[in-house]
Amino acid sequence: MFLILICVFSAVVMSQNKLTSVDFEIFGNVQGVCFRMYTEEQGRSLGLSGWVKNTRQGTVIGQIQGPMDKVNDMKLWLKNVGSPSSRIDRAVFSNERDMCKLELHGFSTRY
Template sequence: MNSVVKAALCFSLLVIMSNVGSTAARFKSVDYEISGRVQGVCFRMYTEDQARKLGVVGWVRNTRRGTVDGQVQGKEELVESMKHWLSKVGSPSSRIHQAHFSNEKEINKLDFSNFTTRY
């Protein structure tokens, strides 16, 4: 293979690779606050477990207001599944009265590498 063909091949590969980056999957990020009977019922533990099963990242914590809040990030369909779980399912002993979601936005990269409980 001569040098002109090699250069053209390298250029073609660069173009293909740059297009792959521009069509890469976008992610979604959303903050949440869940109210009801969500403290003292292992809600954080079940939330962390569900997030890991779905493959989303972020965090969860108890608040002084008696609610649970956090942030979830991942592929859009997985974040939507987590939102459904947070608003309708929760831990077995929990009673969800309201799920408030805010700051929902598309992001280019994940800010977290896993899902954790914050204290």
């Protein structure tokens, strides 16, 4: 029993420390409603690295990097919350991959 608990605890700790990267694209009313500013703020508050940018097609794209559990929290936020005035119709996540170390540092808005 004790060994099983150690294995479960070890798996949880490893998944929390595992670094991951994911690209995203958010569809809906997400431009002109401070979506990028709130995304940058949320990413920083979670301790993530990444970037966010408006597209000419009216979507918002970006990339987030950090511990898997925090990246998953950010994915939920991007899919369900966003900025107060936004309307999120769809969130697409792609190119998810594990990483040994972060490639980005800090969270910024790109133009």
